[in-house]
Amino acid sequence: MKKNDIDVKEFGKKVDQLFELNVEDLPKLPYPYEDWVDKVYPDVSEARKESTDISLDGILNVAVPKIEDAEEKAKMVANFLEGLKKLLSKEDNWTFLKPFLLSLDNCVGCNTCSGACPVFEESGEVDIYRPLFRSEILRRIIKKYNSPMGTITAKISGHDIELNWELIARLAQLAYRCTLCRRCAQTCPMGVDNGLISREIRKLFSMELGISPQELHEDGTIKQLETGSSTGLSPVALMDLMEFAEEDITDRTGLEHKFPFDKSGADILLIHNAGEFLSWPENLEAFAILFDIAGLSWTLSSEQVGYDSVNYGLFYDDAQYAKVTLKHAEIAKKLGVRKVVLGECGHAHKATMAIGDKVWVGESNIPRESCLVTMEDIVMNEKVMVDPERNNFPVTYHDPCNVTRSMGIVEPQRRVLRKICPQFREMTPHGVDNYCCGGGSGFAIMQSHNFPEWKLQISGRKKFRQILEAFTKEELDPGVRKYVCAPCSNCKGQIRDLLTYYEAWDRCQILYGGLVELIINCMVDVREGYIEWDDFH
Amino acid sequence: MTGIQLFTYFAFLVAFIAILRKVLRYATAPESMRWELYPVPHEKGRAEYGGSYFEELDWWTKERETDLFNELKEMFSEIVFLKGIFHHNKKVWNSSFPFHFGLYMTIGWLVLLMTGGILEAFFGMTVDSQGGFFSTAVYYLTIPLGFGGLALAGLGAFGLFIWRSTDKTQKKFNAPIDFFNLIAFTVTAAVALAASIMYDPTFSFLRSYTGSLLTFSAISSPNVLLTAEIILLAFLTLLIPITKMSHFVAKYFLYHSVRWNDQNNERGSKIEKNILELLNKQVGWSADHIRTGKTWGEVITEPKNEEK
Ligand code: SF4
Ligand code: SF4
Numbered sequence: 001m002k003k004n005d006i007d008v009k010e011f012g013k014k015v016d017q018l019f020e021l022n023v024e025d026l027p028k029l030p031y032p033y034e035d036w037v038d039k040v041y042p043d044v045s046e047a048r049k050e051s052t053d054i055s056l057d058g059i060l061n062v063a064v065p066k067i068e069d070a071e072e073k074a075k076m077v078a079n080f081l082e083g084l085k086k087l088l089s090k091e092d093n094w095t096f097l098k099p100f101l102l103s104l105d106n107c108v109g110c111n112t113c114s115g116a117c118p119v120f121e122e123s124g125e126v127d128i129y130r131p132l133f134r135s136e137i138l139r140r141i142i143k144k145y146n147s148p149m150g151t152i153t154a155k156i157s158g159h160d161i162e163l164n165w166e167l168i169a170r171l172a173q174l175a176y177r178c179t180l181c182r183r184c185a186q187t188c189p190m191g192v193d194n195g196l197i198s199r200e201i202r203k204l205f206s207m208e209l210g211i212s213p214q215e216l217h218e219d220g221t222i223k224q225l226e227t228g229s230s231t232g233l234s235p236v237a238l239m240d241l242m243e244f245a246e247e248d249i250t251d252r253t254g255l256e257h258k259f260p261f262d263k264s265g266a267d268i269l270l271i272h273n274a275g276e277f278l279s280w281p282e283n284l285e286a287f288a289i290l291f292d293i294a295g296l297s298w299t300l301s302s303e304q305v306g307y308d309s310v311n312y313g314l315f316y317d318d319a320q321y322a323k324v325t326l327k328h329a330e331i332a333k334k335l336g337v338r339k340v341v342l343g344e345c346g347h348a349h350k351a352t353m354a355i356g357d358k359v360w361v362g363e364s365n366i367p368r369e370s371c372l373v374t375m376e377d378i379v380m381n382e383k384v385m386v387d388p389e390r391n392n393f394p395v396t397y398h399d400p401c402n403v404t405r406s407m408g409i410v411e412p413q414r415r416v417l418r419k420i421c422p423q424f425r426e427m428t429p430h431g432v433d434n435y436c437c438g439g440g441s442g443f444a445i446m447q448s449h450n451f452p453e454w455k456l457q458i459s460g461r462k463k464f465r466q467i468l469e470a471f472t473k474e475e476l477d478p479g480v481r482k483y484v485c486a487p488c489s490n491c492k493g494q495i496r497d498l499l500t501y502y503e504a505w506d507r508c509q510i511l512y513g514g515l516v517e518l519i520i521n522c523m524v525d526v527r528e529g530y531i532e533w534d535d536f537h
Numbered sequence: 538m539t540g541i542q543l544f545t546y547f548a549f550l551v552a553f554i555a556i557l558r559k560v561l562r563y564a565t566a567p568e569s570m571r572w573e574l575y576p577v578p579h580e581k582g583r584a585e586y587g588g589s590y591f592e593e594l595d596w597w598t599k600e601r602e603t604d605l606f607n608e609l610k611e612m613f614s615e616i617v618f619l620k621g622i623f624h625h626n627k628k629v630w631n632s633s634f635p636f637h638f639g640l641y642m643t644i645g646w647l648v649l650l651m652t653g654g655i656l657e658a659f660f661g662m663t664v665d666s667q668g669g670f671f672s673t674a675v676y677y678l679t680i681p682l683g684f685g686g687l688a689l690a691g692l693g694a695f696g697l698f699i700w701r702s703t704d705k706t707q708k709k710f711n712a713p714i715d716f717f718n719l720i721a722f723t724v725t726a727a728v729a730l731a732a733s734i735m736y737d738p739t740f741s742f743l744r745s746y747t748g749s750l751l752t753f754s755a756i757s758s759p760n761v762l763l764t765a766e767i768i769l770l771a772f773l774t775l776l777i778p779i780t781k782m783s784h785f786v787a788k789y790f791l792y793h794s795v796r797w798n799d800q801n802n803e804r805g806s807k808i809e810k811n812i813l814e815l816l817n818k819q820v821g822w823s824a825d826h827i828r829t830g831k832t833w834g835e836v837i838t839e840p841k842n843e844e845k
Contacts, residue, residue: 112625190791319820377594408589
């Protein structure tokens with residue numbers, strides 16, 4: 001089916017592909033991108049097509065193995081129904097049963113949520129991307145296949161659905177067309193959270209059927225628990241990198257700094273997203289400079305998992321999530337620190353502070369704090385001296401969803417920005433109403449097949465639009481350097497990819513980075529020019 | 538007892554059981570992970586922009602300041618004015634607001650009918666324009682609440698019916714049951730208005746009828762239209778809790794135990810006790826990376842190499 005008019009009932013229809021995306025349907029971008037022509041979605045390789053189902057929309061980020069054998073298909077349907085029972089059970093899903101049931105039971109089908117969803121809007125309003133679409137599929141399956149007299153009531157209520165292998169394969173894919181940003185939940189008059197429902201669908205697939213994106217599972221939580229980091233960085237390799245980072249600090253600033261590791265009894269255990277070590281060492285170097293000059297007692301951990309705050313389990317699997325966060329708790333406890341400070345990583349904030357609130361129990365309940373708050377204390381209480389004139393260029397701020405909408409950390413970072421960036425301006429909308437960068441829920445690190453095009457053209461399009469609109473036409477001139485501040489590794493990864501795909505560095509000189517780099521850039525104790533404008537990476 | 542009285546009792550019984558079941562479904566769900574969504578209105582001084590206590594340095598050492606008044610204000614504007622949908626979907630609000638407001642007035646009307654019934658049946662008062670202050674007030678308030686409530690709810694339901702049937706997108710997500718519910722409201726309101734205007738403009742019959750239900754004494758309806766009104770009103774009482782229209786129950790829990798629930802877990806707290814108990818539950822999930830059959834506490838602790 002190629003037209004954008006798909007009924008929930010038809011989701012399991014036996015067709016090669018339910019919907020075909022067309023770049024020409026994408027909404028136009030603002031100045032200076034009115035004439036921008038998007039790249040056509042590349043085809044998935046023939047070999048992949050043979051082995052993997054891509055019958056939802058032709059995009060591949062979660063690999064559902066193709067099955068031809070009828071018996072095998074029936075077995076998968078049965079396993080799915082088993083998983084569904086577990087998703088609704090107090091034993092297997094006590095972790096999220098309450099919010100899940102509340103969202104499941106109460107949608108009135110008003111479609112208000114669709115208006116809030118950047119994926120739906122920026123896809124050119126593709127029906128299957130409506131927030132309520134996937135929830136409605138699950139709801140109907142539960143009503144029909146998991147309730148007494150479900151078959152009859154499904155017929156009478158007019159909310160029938162036919163469960164088959166095709167539907168299940170597509171549902172897995174549809175759960176990965178949502179960034180879990182929860183913007184839809186904010187506008188729902190019932191309080192229904194379609195983001196949570198997407199997450200619970202992902203969980204069923206992972207915890208019962210063993211289906212999840214490779215980047216989140218094998219190359220994510222599994223690798224992190226085995227090697228120490230989802231980047232594959234082992235403790236030994238970490239030490240090598242840190243030596244390099246210390247030299248880099250000296251090169252950049254003329255200052256000498258040693259990274260403190262495993263300092264028992266330090267006040268703070270700082271945990272970064274290990275992506276920073278590899279992609280943005282200037283970020284963790286900036287933290288070291290800031291914390292040292294402010295005179296904080298702090299340490300990093302060199303123990304496996306202790307140097308990587310990433311927790312992709314948050315996006316797809318309760319057991320994997322809990323394993324990772326418990327490792328963090330154990331390390332903090334062992335070091336005897338007073339508090340853990342989360343570096344610039346949004347999902348790590350939520351995983352460790354908000355969700356972790358009920359996992360870090362007993363002796364492991366070591367307090368956790370956001371680095372944005374720690375930085376506010378340092379800057380606003382003048383523990384370091386700043387010269388805002390050094391940051392006198394247009395700066396806008398991207399709110400990571402997990403930090404803002406899910407945790408309510410909104411103002412500390414803004415107070416810092418207002419103090420140190422004379423040309424700071426907000427995006428519209430911002431704060432708890434912000435739009436996701438489009439890389440949420442693990443999308444930022446999913447770089448294979450044709451998914452990058454999808455996340456840059458569709459889920460990230462709104463953010464790119466917001467970035468452009470944050471600056472005036474004059475400022476968008478490549479002669480004016482601008483900065484998008486995004487204090488989150490995953491958001492930064494996505495914004496980097498957006499700026500690259502849309503050629504925004506070359507066309508508009510838009511750079512991106514964290515908050516701590518802006519602080520160091522204007523600190524009077526640090527030589528000028530910490531932000532390296534000509535080094536877009 | 539007449540047939541319509543028996544049906545009314547039946548409707549209230551079903552409604553009571555259905556609501557109780559829903560309340561229990563949510564109230565007995567286990568302690569879940571935090572899943573709040575900002576803004577949270579009881580965050581003192583921060584609710585306006587969506588801030589939380591996580592914005593404080595060493596937040597766990599600070600006295601938690603909450604703003605109950607702001608939370609009540611938020612609840613009031615959501616319940617009475619449907620603030621959320623007003624901001625996010627005006628088209629639906631145009632019908633949904635009169636519908637809900639009409640329902641609240643209708644509930645007020647039913648409460649007044651019951652009050653009047655009690656005054657007449659148990660205190661020997663006459664509820665009319667000549668009685669004492671209280672019974673006269675009940676009398677005069679019942680009339681506008683009844684007519685206003687029924688008219689607004691009926692119009693709102695009709696408006697929602699039109700919206701569901703004409704909006705192209707909406708069509709895909711509608712089910713016959715949605716239309717049935719809205720038609721039931723529209724027809725009930727129309728019949729109740731017609732019956733009241735023609736035969737019971739001061740609601741004195743309905744008041745006596747309510748009184749008869751409370752005293753378990755028989756009463757029969759003087760004409761078909763009033764009988765139809767009672768049956769339809771009783772039918773709606775039964776219908777609301779067994780359909781999605783009882784979303785008010787879930788909405789309460791959604792807001793108070795999920796969206797606005799920012800209660801943090803402290804050492805030795807009840808939350809911690811609950812979690813520790815839940816960690817003893819067995820895990821039934823059966824993907825390869827899960828050690829099925831072990832307890833949660835065991836499954837989420839990485840096994841030592843030799844146990845793998
Ligand atoms: S806004 Fe809420 S109630 Fe309306 S369709 Fe979306 S999830 Fe359902
Ligand atoms: S959570 Fe975000 S991406 Fe997912 S459906 Fe809701 S608004 Fe869309």
